[in-house]
Amino acid sequence: MAKLVVTEEETMLADAARGFLDEAAPVAHLRGLRDSGQTRDAALWREMASMGWTGVLIPEAAGGSAMGHAAAGVLAHEMGKTLVTSPFISSAVIAATALRQVADARANAALASIADGTATYALALDEGSKFNPAGTEMTARRDGNGWQLTGDKTFVVDGGHADRLLVLARTDDGLTLFDLDAGRAGITRDPRNMIDARDAARVRFDAVAATGDDVLGTVDDGMTVLRPALEAGQAALAAEMSGLAAGAFAMTTQYLKDRKQFGVPIGSFQALQHRAAHLWCELEVTASAILNAGRQLDSDPGDASLAVSLAKARATATAQLAVIEGVQMHGGIGMTDAFDMGFYMKRARVSAEWLGDYGYHASIVAAHRGF
Amino acid sequence: MPGGDIVQSHSELEQFRADLRAWLEANCPAEMRDGRRDETTICWGGKNWNFASPAQKAWLEACAGKGYTVPRWPVEYGGAGLTREEEKVFRAEMDRIGARSPLESFGIWMLGPALLHFGSNEQKLQYLPPIARGEIRWCQGYSEPGAGSDLASLQTRGEDMGDHWVVNGQKVWTSYADKADAIFALVRTDRDARKHLGISFLLIDMNTPGVSTRPIKLISGASPFCETFFDDVKVPKANIVGTENRGWDVAKYLLTHEREMISGGGGGLLGGRALGAVLADSGADVAGDVTLRAAAMTCEVDAMAIGLTLERYKDQAAAGTGAGDASAMLKYMGTELNKQRHELLMAAGGSDALEWDGPLGGRAADWLRTKANSIEGGTSEVMLSIVSRRVLGLPG
Structure with a gap:
């Protein structure tokens, strides 16, 4: 069993990330993008590439920094604290992990393009309002030596700007994962105006032609490649959500110390102290599940399902509690758009749904535990 | 627990695991492998303990012989001196065969860690091995009728008589006091000091004249808790843990272990x-x-x-x-x-x-x-x- 202790390297990575993000991407950065109708900052992504973040899970031979899943979690956690807008999880975690399962010449070239920041990816998976990979109905119909993909995908996070799309579709005897240029003929992207002001699109596929070169892994067996990628993404998202919760919590405890009513800081009232203390306890317990998922993915990725779902379930519950309590303890100011807490609340709601909600992951935990 | 564990290689740990498996196979009775961990199957030990079965006795003796009742304690105090990594292997292997815990006690959970931290070497040698072997059963004398959440307001007092204290007062919620051989108790030894600063941590033999207990019947129908009374009880000066009037430090340290145990x-x-x-x-x-x-x-x-x-x-x-x-x-x-x-x-x-x-x-x-x-x-x-x-x- 790997040690559940944050290493010195991880602490240094977190400190460095925090230092950079406080300058380059505080919450005001997200607010600025939203107010100007933007959902990406290409310069920020290039800087992340230059620091090795985009290659965090990519082998050094393909230009990556190969720091591993726990390190990816450290970065995601720091990004979550200030609600950083970037395709980090879609590209550097999900797509990179999928491509690593394949690791042929074409996949290695794709990995290199993620690592150097020239290509971003999005995962086109959901078709209904809930995450359900096994229920994928979009078809890839045999057409000569290739396929024609037809159907609609929704909640394609980072899909409005992504250069490439990972697409799961039903083939003759199972599910197949395709890696397509987002500009390919027949693909129509409809970026949606999301509550959290981030990039997510509905994507229509109308007889999109694909060949064997576009398939990641084996035909009819796309989940062998996608499952580890999803787990990596879920763990990183859980880490990001724990960062989100930590960010909301820090704002809230500071407010309890600063805000005065009845002539005293409101943090001197036991009713609020106990709400805040309970929230801290939840954060602390969730941190263990996050660290455990990263360690498990790094040491035994084939047996990480329980650890990952535990992390995503806990992070979802904790992030939602943190923002609900955050608004309540801030009082009226927490309801205003001028104040940042609303951004945290909306991102928590979106992240709760992405890659499987609480019930989805709690069910997986239960199945592992025999019920 | 000891800090600064040595770092062990994977192969060392796997050798430990292999040896442990063989030992467990040879020494853990089949009856003790049902994974049960409830009130009816716990072995509490102590002078008056009636073993539920020969297997329970054999299992305790086998584990005590190896120091496995307190695997992290140093060998000289009755433990096995395992590192944290070895302990994880130990727990995993015990769980794997569904082994019952050989011994549970307040000595293991609470007094032991406090003695390891605050006790003199003589006290460690005197008190820890009997805890590890399940020979002495301890109970905890903290709460009083007027001192619950506000524990430091406790009023049980110890009067300094030179080579001993004379203790008078009442404790409440003393778990299993009626079955215990000894009690670790918080006693006010300086009535003039501020309330946290006049308390000493004393070890008292339950057979000392003047100690009496009365079980409290709870809503569950059982009586795991007692009232414990001290009526002119003589306690030798050697029975203090830590410094006189600084027992609150010991009490707090012990409480952290108690809380971890409860959790x-x-x-x-x-x-x-x-x-x-x-x-x-x-x-x-x-x-x-x-x-x-x-x-x-x-x-x-x-x-x-x-x-x-x-x-x-x-x-x-x-x-x-x-x-x-x-x-x-x-x-x-x-x-x-x-x-x-x-x-x-x-x-x-x-x-x-x-x-x-x-x-x-x-x-x-x-x-x-x-x-x-x-x-x-x-x-x-x-x-x-x-x-x-x-x-x-x-x-x-």
């Missing part, structure tokens, strides 16, 4: 089998009852995450990066969850769970017992106030 570290409220499996075994329709299933899933998610948190803090302690006031958090989260867990077990049991000795055995008594979890060792509200003050730095 799952020793007694294992959260240890053992998954909730859903326990429910299914007793006939509940976990798959079909959506309300029960949803609640059980949440309970299981939280139990696993709290269990990991306990492991994380132990790993941090072994790595020398202390956990601060984490025990308050663990105690609060663990006990509140355990109460929920037993509410679910009762709901799942339906009317079968309502008979004291019905088809589900002592489920109702266990459920009622858990209500004390968030009171004993510091209430949930006291835990939250500790977190608020010491971790969050909130005023007041």
